[in-house]
Amino acid sequence: MAQKSIAIDAEVLAGKRFGYQEDISLVDDLDLMDLTPGRDLNWLEDIHLLEEDGTPAVFDRNSNSFLKIYFAIPEGREDEIARKVLMKHLISGNSYGIQLKEKHCKFHQVELGPWVADSKSVGDDYTPPVLEGWEPPVH
Amino acid sequence: MAGLTKSSVVYDARGLVEPDPEPPMTAEIDGDRAVIDATDLTTRKINLELRRIVYDEGVDDVTILNPGSKHSLGVGILKRCHITFEGSPGWYACGLIDGPEVQINGRVGWSLAENMMSGSVVVEGPAGSLTGAALRGGDLVIKGNVGARTGIDQKGGTIIVTGSAGINTAFMMQRGRQIVCGDVGNGLGDSMYDGLIYVGGDIASLGVDCVPGEMDDADHEFINRKFEIYGLGTPPDLKKFECGKVLHNYDALEPSERKLVL
Numbered sequence: 001m002a003q004k005s006i007a008i009d010a011e012v013l014a015g016k017r018f019g020y021q022e023d024i025s026l027v028d029d030l031d032l033m034d035l036t037p038g039r040d041l042n043w044l045e046d047i048h049l050l051e052e053d054g055t056p057a058v059f060d061r062n063s064n065s066f067l068k069i070y071f072a073i074p075e076g077r078e079d080e081i082a083r084k085v086l087m088k089h090l091i092s093g094n095s096y097g098i099q100l101k102e103k104h105c106k107f108h109q110v111e112l113g114p115w116v117a118d119s120k121s122v123g124d125d126y127t128p129p130v131l132e133g134w135e136p137p138v139h
Numbered sequence: 140m141a142g143l144t145k146s147s148v149v150y151d152a153r154g155l156v157e158p159d160p161e162p163p164m165t166a167e168i169d170g171d172r173a174v175i176d177a178t179d180l181t182t183r184k185i186n187l188e189l190r191r192i193v194y195d196e197g198v199d200d201v202t203i204l205n206p207g208s209k210h211s212l213g214v215g216i217l218k219r220c221h222i223t224f225e226g227s228p229g230w231y232a233c234g235l236i237d238g239p240e241v242q243i244n245g246r247v248g249w250s251l252a253e254n255m256m257s258g259s260v261v262v263e264g265p266a267g268s269l270t271g272a273a274l275r276g277g278d279l280v281i282k283g284n285v286g287a288r289t290g291i292d293q294k295g296g297t298i299i300v301t302g303s304a305g306i307n308t309a310f311m312m313q314r315g316r317q318i319v320c321g322d323v324g325n326g327l328g329d330s331m332y333d334g335l336i337y338v339g340g341d342i343a344s345l346g347v348d349c350v351p352g353e354m355d356d357a358d359h360e361f362i363n364r365k366f367e368i369y370g371l372g373t374p375p376d377l378k379k380f381e382c383g384k385v386l387h388n389y390d391a392l393e394p395s396e397r398k399l400v401l
Contacts, residue, residue: 036257037219037240039368043257043276046295046314061275107215108194114219114238114257121194 009052010060010067010089013096020088022070027084035087035115049073049082058082060089062097062113091116162187166201173198177212178205185212193220208248213241219258230267233260249286252279255296261369268305271298274315280369287324290317293334299365307346309336312382318362320375328380332387337362339375348386352379 011017020026036042050057052066056078060067067089073081089095093112101111105123112119163184166175173192177185185203192198193216202223206212210229213222219238227245237256246264250272259278268286271279274296284302288310295315303321312331322340329346336349337358358379366374 037238038259038278040278040364042259042278043296045297046276108190109217114217117219 008065009057010063010065010094010096013063013065014094017070018089018092018094020085020092021068024071024073024081027081027088030084030087032080032083032087035091037114041083044083044087047079047083047086049078056082058086060086060095060097062090062095065096087115159183160187162191164188164191166192168192168196168198171198172200172202174202174204176204177207177209182209182211185209186214189213189216189222193218193222206245210248213239227264236260246283251281252277255279265302270300271296274298278365278369280371282371284321289319290315293317297365299369299371301371303340306343309334309349310346312336316361318365318374318377320377328382330386331382333382336380337377338380339377342378345380348383349380350383352381354379 032041032044036044047058050059052068055068056073057066057068067085069085091112098112101109101122106126107123108121109123110119111122163180166173166188175188189201192201200221202225204225206224206226206228208227208229211231212228213233215235216239217237221240223242225244228247230248231250231253232247233241233251234253236258239258241260243262247262247266249267250269251266252260253272254275255277256275257277261280263282265283266281266285269288269291270281270285271290271293273292273294274290275294276296278297280299282301285300285304287305288307289304290298290312291310293312293315297315298317300319304319304323306324307326307329308323309317309328309331312328312334314334316335318337320339323338323342325343326346327342328336328349331349362374
Protein backbone atom coordinates (compact mmCIF):
# COMPACT_ATOMS: atom_id res chain seq x y z
CA MET A 1 0.00 0.00 0.00
CA ALA A 2 1.41 3.35 -1.02
CA GLN A 3 2.44 5.58 1.83
CA LYS A 4 0.31 8.66 2.11
CA SER A 5 2.23 11.91 2.41
CA ILE A 6 0.74 14.84 4.27
CA ALA A 7 3.48 17.20 3.13
CA ILE A 8 2.71 19.62 0.33
CA ASP A 9 5.79 20.83 -1.44
CA ALA A 10 6.17 23.17 -4.39
CA GLU A 11 6.79 20.48 -6.97
CA VAL A 12 3.65 18.60 -5.93
CA LEU A 13 1.62 21.77 -6.41
CA ALA A 14 3.27 22.47 -9.76
CA GLY A 15 3.26 18.86 -10.95
CA LYS A 16 6.92 19.11 -11.86
CA ARG A 17 10.38 19.88 -10.53
CA PHE A 18 12.07 23.09 -11.62
CA GLY A 19 15.57 23.34 -13.06
CA TYR A 20 16.77 25.69 -10.36
CA GLN A 21 16.06 23.05 -7.75
CA GLU A 22 18.76 20.90 -9.32
CA ASP A 23 21.30 23.30 -10.82
CA ILE A 24 23.07 25.93 -8.74
CA SER A 25 24.24 27.76 -11.85
CA LEU A 26 20.66 28.83 -12.53
CA VAL A 27 20.47 30.82 -9.29
CA ASP A 28 24.03 31.77 -8.46
CA ASP A 29 24.08 35.08 -10.31
CA LEU A 30 20.92 36.49 -8.71
CA ASP A 31 21.46 39.82 -6.94
CA LEU A 32 19.46 39.54 -3.72
CA MET A 33 20.06 43.15 -2.74
CA ASP A 34 18.61 44.29 -6.04
CA LEU A 35 15.51 42.17 -5.51
CA THR A 36 14.67 43.52 -2.05
CA PRO A 37 13.78 47.01 -0.78
CA GLY A 38 16.25 49.17 1.09
CA ARG A 39 19.95 48.74 1.69
CA ASP A 40 19.94 45.23 3.10
CA LEU A 41 18.19 41.92 2.53
CA ASN A 42 15.03 43.21 4.17
CA TRP A 43 12.39 40.44 4.36
CA LEU A 44 14.86 37.84 3.13
CA GLU A 45 16.63 38.10 6.48
CA ASP A 46 13.94 35.79 7.79
CA ILE A 47 14.48 33.18 5.08
CA HIS A 48 16.77 30.34 6.07
CA LEU A 49 17.67 26.94 4.71
CA LEU A 50 15.40 24.37 6.33
CA GLU A 51 14.74 20.70 5.74
CA GLU A 52 11.65 18.87 4.51
CA ASP A 53 11.41 15.08 4.30
CA GLY A 54 15.16 14.88 4.92
CA THR A 55 15.97 17.16 1.97
CA PRO A 56 17.30 20.74 2.19
CA ALA A 57 14.42 23.09 1.44
CA VAL A 58 13.31 26.70 1.59
CA PHE A 59 9.80 27.71 2.60
CA ASP A 60 7.64 29.68 0.16
CA ARG A 61 5.01 31.52 2.19
CA ASN A 62 3.18 32.52 -0.98
CA SER A 63 2.09 28.94 -1.51
CA ASN A 64 2.57 27.60 2.02
CA SER A 65 4.90 24.96 0.66
CA PHE A 66 8.51 23.86 0.80
CA LEU A 67 10.77 24.14 -2.23
CA LYS A 68 13.32 21.36 -2.04
CA ILE A 69 16.90 21.88 -3.16
CA TYR A 70 18.60 18.87 -4.73
CA PHE A 71 22.04 20.19 -5.65
CA ALA A 72 25.00 20.25 -3.27
CA ILE A 73 25.00 23.49 -1.32
CA PRO A 74 28.45 24.97 -0.70
CA GLU A 75 29.35 25.09 2.96
CA GLY A 76 28.77 28.46 4.55
CA ARG A 77 26.33 29.57 1.84
CA GLU A 78 23.26 27.70 3.06
CA ASP A 79 20.98 30.68 3.70
CA GLU A 80 22.22 32.59 0.65
CA ILE A 81 21.45 29.68 -1.66
CA ALA A 82 18.07 29.11 -0.03
CA ARG A 83 17.19 32.76 -0.60
CA LYS A 84 18.35 32.66 -4.21
CA VAL A 85 16.34 29.52 -5.00
CA LEU A 86 13.26 31.07 -3.42
CA MET A 87 13.66 34.33 -5.33
CA LYS A 88 14.19 32.48 -8.60
CA HIS A 89 10.97 30.60 -7.88
CA LEU A 90 9.07 33.81 -7.17
CA ILE A 91 10.36 35.98 -10.01
CA SER A 92 9.78 33.14 -12.46
CA GLY A 93 6.11 33.15 -11.50
CA ASN A 94 6.25 29.48 -10.60
CA SER A 95 4.97 29.81 -7.05
CA TYR A 96 1.50 28.28 -6.90
CA GLY A 97 0.27 31.17 -4.80
CA ILE A 98 1.28 33.58 -7.56
CA GLN A 99 -0.41 31.45 -10.20
CA LEU A 100 -3.67 31.69 -8.28
CA LYS A 101 -3.61 35.48 -8.42
CA GLU A 102 -4.73 35.78 -12.05
CA LYS A 103 -8.04 34.06 -11.38
CA HIS A 104 -8.77 34.76 -7.75
CA CYS A 105 -7.36 38.18 -6.79
CA LYS A 106 -10.11 40.53 -5.74
CA PHE A 107 -7.90 43.58 -5.39
CA HIS A 108 -5.15 45.15 -7.44
CA GLN A 109 -1.80 43.44 -7.09
CA VAL A 110 1.32 43.19 -9.17
CA GLU A 111 1.41 39.58 -10.28
CA LEU A 112 5.00 38.81 -9.38
CA GLY A 113 5.04 40.87 -6.21
CA PRO A 114 7.36 43.77 -5.46
CA TRP A 115 10.42 41.83 -6.62
CA VAL A 116 9.96 42.44 -10.34
CA ALA A 117 9.62 45.91 -11.82
CA ASP A 118 6.79 46.37 -14.32
CA SER A 119 5.11 43.10 -13.48
CA LYS A 120 1.59 43.02 -14.86
CA SER A 121 -1.47 43.92 -12.79
CA VAL A 122 -3.95 41.34 -11.59
CA GLY A 123 -7.12 41.67 -9.57
CA ASP A 124 -8.36 44.88 -11.20
CA ASP A 125 -11.38 43.34 -12.93
CA TYR A 126 -12.49 40.67 -10.53
CA THR A 127 -15.79 39.03 -11.34
CA PRO A 128 -17.24 36.48 -8.97
CA PRO A 129 -17.50 32.92 -10.30
CA VAL A 130 -20.97 31.81 -11.36
CA LEU A 131 -22.26 28.36 -10.56
CA GLU A 132 -24.55 27.30 -13.40
CA GLY A 133 -28.09 26.53 -12.28
CA TRP A 134 -27.61 27.84 -8.73
CA GLU A 135 -29.93 30.43 -7.33
CA PRO A 136 -29.45 32.18 -4.01
CA PRO A 137 -31.83 30.85 -1.35
CA VAL A 138 -34.86 32.92 -0.46
CA HIS A 139 -34.50 34.30 3.05
CA MET B 140 -41.55 51.52 10.69
CA ALA B 141 -40.72 55.16 11.03
CA GLY B 142 -37.14 56.11 10.37
CA LEU B 143 -36.26 53.09 8.23
CA THR B 144 -35.89 53.41 4.49
CA LYS B 145 -34.64 51.05 1.83
CA SER B 146 -30.83 51.06 1.76
CA SER B 147 -29.26 52.73 -1.25
CA VAL B 148 -25.79 51.38 -0.50
CA VAL B 149 -24.25 49.55 -3.46
CA TYR B 150 -21.87 46.65 -3.01
CA ASP B 151 -19.30 45.78 -5.64
CA ALA B 152 -18.43 42.29 -6.87
CA ARG B 153 -16.10 41.78 -3.91
CA GLY B 154 -18.85 42.55 -1.43
CA LEU B 155 -17.40 45.92 -0.50
CA VAL B 156 -19.16 49.24 -0.32
CA GLU B 157 -17.93 51.52 -3.06
CA PRO B 158 -19.69 54.84 -2.52
CA ASP B 159 -17.31 56.67 -4.80
CA PRO B 160 -14.39 54.72 -6.25
CA GLU B 161 -12.97 57.59 -8.30
CA PRO B 162 -9.62 59.09 -7.24
CA PRO B 163 -9.74 62.86 -6.77
CA MET B 164 -7.02 63.51 -9.41
CA THR B 165 -5.57 66.32 -7.33
CA ALA B 166 -1.94 65.22 -7.06
CA GLU B 167 0.76 67.32 -8.61
CA ILE B 168 2.99 65.08 -10.68
CA ASP B 169 6.46 66.21 -11.72
CA GLY B 170 8.32 63.48 -13.58
CA ASP B 171 8.87 60.55 -11.27
CA ARG B 172 7.74 62.47 -8.17
CA ALA B 173 4.29 63.42 -7.00
CA VAL B 174 2.76 65.42 -4.15
CA ILE B 175 -0.69 64.82 -2.69
CA ASP B 176 -2.13 67.51 -0.43
CA ALA B 177 -4.43 65.58 1.90
CA THR B 178 -5.91 68.59 3.64
CA ASP B 179 -9.39 68.37 2.13
CA LEU B 180 -9.42 64.68 1.27
CA THR B 181 -10.99 61.79 3.14
CA THR B 182 -9.03 58.67 3.99
CA ARG B 183 -10.58 56.82 1.05
CA LYS B 184 -9.76 59.60 -1.38
CA ILE B 185 -6.16 59.88 -0.16
CA ASN B 186 -5.61 56.15 -0.61
CA LEU B 187 -7.33 56.11 -4.00
CA GLU B 188 -5.08 58.93 -5.17
CA LEU B 189 -1.99 57.26 -3.76
CA ARG B 190 -2.82 54.02 -5.59
CA ARG B 191 -3.50 55.89 -8.81
CA ILE B 192 -0.15 57.65 -8.60
CA VAL B 193 1.85 54.54 -7.71
CA TYR B 194 0.08 51.95 -9.84
CA ASP B 195 -1.42 53.79 -12.80
CA GLU B 196 0.95 56.71 -13.21
CA GLY B 197 4.03 54.65 -12.34
CA VAL B 198 5.41 57.31 -10.00
CA ASP B 199 7.87 55.85 -7.50
CA ASP B 200 8.28 58.79 -5.13
CA VAL B 201 5.15 60.22 -3.52
CA THR B 202 4.88 62.84 -0.78
CA ILE B 203 1.65 63.20 1.18
CA LEU B 204 1.25 66.62 2.77
CA ASN B 205 -1.02 67.35 5.73
CA PRO B 206 -2.20 63.81 6.52
CA GLY B 207 -4.04 65.29 9.50
CA SER B 208 -3.89 62.14 11.64
CA LYS B 209 -6.43 60.44 9.41
CA HIS B 210 -6.57 56.69 9.92
CA SER B 211 -5.55 53.85 7.61
CA LEU B 212 -3.40 55.93 5.28
CA GLY B 213 -1.00 54.23 2.87
CA VAL B 214 -2.37 50.76 3.45
CA GLY B 215 -2.12 47.84 1.07
CA ILE B 216 0.55 49.23 -1.25
CA LEU B 217 2.12 46.17 -2.86
CA LYS B 218 4.89 47.72 -4.91
CA ARG B 219 8.39 49.01 -4.35
CA CYS B 220 8.23 52.79 -4.11
CA HIS B 221 9.03 55.69 -1.78
CA ILE B 222 6.25 57.32 0.24
CA THR B 223 6.82 60.30 2.53
CA PHE B 224 4.27 61.65 4.99
CA GLU B 225 4.90 65.29 5.89
CA GLY B 226 2.90 65.27 9.11
CA SER B 227 1.26 62.65 11.26
CA PRO B 228 -0.93 59.79 10.06
CA GLY B 229 -3.40 58.29 12.55
CA TRP B 230 -4.17 54.67 13.39
CA TYR B 231 -3.30 51.71 11.17
CA ALA B 232 -0.96 53.65 8.89
CA CYS B 233 0.91 51.66 6.25
CA GLY B 234 -0.67 48.34 7.16
CA LEU B 235 -0.42 45.33 4.87
CA ILE B 236 2.29 46.85 2.69
CA ASP B 237 4.70 44.81 0.62
CA GLY B 238 7.64 46.71 -0.81
CA PRO B 239 7.35 50.46 -0.09
CA GLU B 240 10.01 52.44 1.75
CA VAL B 241 8.04 54.85 3.91
CA GLN B 242 9.30 57.94 5.71
CA ILE B 243 6.98 59.55 8.27
CA ASN B 244 8.01 63.02 9.37
CA GLY B 245 5.65 63.15 12.30
CA ARG B 246 4.15 60.83 14.89
CA VAL B 247 1.75 57.94 14.40
CA GLY B 248 -1.13 56.31 16.23
CA TRP B 249 -1.91 52.69 16.97
CA SER B 250 -0.92 49.70 14.88
CA LEU B 251 1.60 51.21 12.50
CA ALA B 252 2.72 48.86 9.70
CA GLU B 253 0.54 46.04 10.93
CA ASN B 254 1.22 42.90 8.91
CA MET B 255 3.94 44.53 6.77
CA MET B 256 5.41 41.92 4.43
CA SER B 257 8.48 43.77 3.16
CA GLY B 258 9.89 47.27 2.83
CA SER B 259 10.67 49.77 5.54
CA VAL B 260 8.86 52.36 7.65
CA VAL B 261 10.84 55.05 9.47
CA VAL B 262 9.07 57.39 11.92
CA GLU B 263 10.71 60.61 13.09
CA GLY B 264 8.73 60.62 16.32
CA PRO B 265 6.77 58.45 18.74
CA ALA B 266 4.24 55.76 17.88
CA GLY B 267 1.22 54.34 19.68
CA SER B 268 0.44 50.86 20.90
CA LEU B 269 0.52 47.74 18.75
CA THR B 270 3.28 49.14 16.57
CA GLY B 271 4.34 46.47 14.09
CA ALA B 272 1.58 44.07 15.10
CA ALA B 273 1.92 40.77 13.24
CA LEU B 274 4.88 42.14 11.30
CA ARG B 275 5.96 39.58 8.69
CA GLY B 276 9.09 41.17 7.23
CA GLY B 277 10.99 44.39 6.59
CA ASP B 278 12.25 47.08 8.93
CA LEU B 279 10.22 49.34 11.22
CA VAL B 280 12.17 52.16 12.86
CA ILE B 281 10.64 54.43 15.51
CA LYS B 282 12.77 57.40 16.54
CA GLY B 283 10.98 57.90 19.84
CA ASN B 284 8.86 56.03 22.37
CA VAL B 285 6.18 53.46 21.59
CA GLY B 286 3.13 52.28 23.50
CA ALA B 287 2.13 48.83 24.68
CA ARG B 288 2.33 45.47 22.91
CA THR B 289 4.88 46.53 20.29
CA GLY B 290 5.36 43.72 17.78
CA ILE B 291 2.57 41.60 19.21
CA ASP B 292 2.40 38.36 17.25
CA GLN B 293 5.46 39.40 15.23
CA LYS B 294 6.34 36.74 12.66
CA GLY B 295 9.44 38.26 11.09
CA GLY B 296 11.21 41.50 10.30
CA THR B 297 12.93 43.99 12.57
CA ILE B 298 11.50 46.63 14.89
CA ILE B 299 13.87 49.29 16.21
CA VAL B 300 12.73 51.73 18.91
CA THR B 301 15.22 54.42 19.87
CA GLY B 302 13.16 55.38 22.94
CA SER B 303 11.27 53.30 25.47
CA ALA B 304 8.45 50.78 25.06
CA GLY B 305 5.38 50.01 27.17
CA ILE B 306 3.97 46.85 28.69
CA ASN B 307 3.86 43.48 26.97
CA THR B 308 6.45 44.40 24.36
CA ALA B 309 6.93 41.47 21.95
CA PHE B 310 3.90 39.67 23.37
CA MET B 311 3.53 36.28 21.66
CA MET B 312 6.45 37.07 19.36
CA GLN B 313 6.98 34.20 16.94
CA ARG B 314 9.94 35.24 14.81
CA GLY B 315 11.93 38.36 13.94
CA ARG B 316 13.91 40.82 16.00
CA GLN B 317 13.24 43.83 18.23
CA ILE B 318 15.70 46.42 19.45
CA VAL B 319 14.51 48.80 22.18
CA CYS B 320 17.20 51.28 23.14
CA GLY B 321 15.38 52.61 26.22
CA ASP B 322 13.34 51.02 28.99
CA VAL B 323 10.52 48.50 28.63
CA GLY B 324 7.46 47.91 30.80
CA ASN B 325 6.15 44.78 32.47
CA GLY B 326 5.87 41.48 30.66
CA LEU B 327 8.66 41.75 28.07
CA GLY B 328 8.38 38.88 25.57
CA ASP B 329 5.47 37.27 27.37
CA SER B 330 4.50 33.93 25.80
CA MET B 331 7.00 34.35 22.97
CA TYR B 332 7.64 31.36 20.69
CA ASP B 333 10.85 32.51 19.07
CA GLY B 334 12.66 35.63 17.90
CA LEU B 335 15.18 37.89 19.55
CA ILE B 336 14.75 40.98 21.71
CA TYR B 337 17.50 43.45 22.57
CA VAL B 338 16.95 46.06 25.29
CA GLY B 339 19.25 48.93 26.25
CA GLY B 340 17.49 50.26 29.34
CA ASP B 341 15.70 48.92 32.40
CA ILE B 342 13.15 46.14 32.20
CA ALA B 343 10.19 46.33 34.58
CA SER B 344 9.68 42.57 34.38
CA LEU B 345 10.11 39.66 31.99
CA GLY B 346 7.05 37.87 30.68
CA VAL B 347 6.41 34.15 30.90
CA ASP B 348 9.16 32.12 29.20
CA CYS B 349 11.26 35.13 28.16
CA VAL B 350 14.82 34.52 29.31
CA PRO B 351 18.18 36.33 29.02
CA GLY B 352 20.49 35.22 26.21
CA GLU B 353 24.17 35.61 25.37
CA MET B 354 25.19 38.25 22.84
CA ASP B 355 27.38 36.84 20.08
CA ASP B 356 29.16 38.19 17.00
CA ALA B 357 26.09 37.72 14.81
CA ASP B 358 24.03 39.85 17.19
CA HIS B 359 26.57 42.66 17.14
CA GLU B 360 26.93 42.51 13.35
CA PHE B 361 23.16 42.69 12.92
CA ILE B 362 22.67 45.57 15.35
CA ASN B 363 25.57 47.61 13.99
CA ARG B 364 24.39 47.08 10.42
CA LYS B 365 20.85 48.25 11.14
CA PHE B 366 22.02 51.29 13.10
CA GLU B 367 24.33 52.27 10.26
CA ILE B 368 21.68 51.83 7.57
CA TYR B 369 19.20 54.04 9.41
CA GLY B 370 21.73 56.58 10.69
CA LEU B 371 21.03 55.86 14.34
CA GLY B 372 24.57 56.44 15.57
CA THR B 373 26.34 54.11 17.94
CA PRO B 374 24.10 51.44 19.47
CA PRO B 375 23.83 51.43 23.26
CA ASP B 376 24.90 48.45 25.32
CA LEU B 377 22.11 45.98 24.77
CA LYS B 378 20.90 42.96 26.68
CA LYS B 379 19.55 40.03 24.72
CA PHE B 380 16.39 38.07 25.46
CA GLU B 381 14.97 35.00 23.81
CA CYS B 382 12.40 32.26 24.28
CA GLY B 383 13.04 29.75 27.03
CA LYS B 384 11.11 27.16 24.99
CA VAL B 385 9.26 25.87 28.01
CA LEU B 386 5.83 27.31 27.31
CA HIS B 387 5.89 26.99 23.50
CA ASN B 388 8.29 24.94 21.42
CA TYR B 389 8.29 24.71 17.64
CA ASP B 390 10.10 21.39 17.81
CA ALA B 391 6.98 19.87 19.35
CA LEU B 392 4.67 21.15 16.64
CA GLU B 393 3.26 19.16 13.76
CA PRO B 394 4.81 20.14 10.38
CA SER B 395 1.57 21.72 9.23
CA GLU B 396 1.44 23.87 12.38
CA ARG B 397 5.03 24.92 11.93
CA LYS B 398 4.30 26.23 8.45
CA LEU B 399 1.93 28.80 9.87
CA VAL B 400 4.79 30.76 11.35
CA LEU B 401 7.38 30.41 8.59
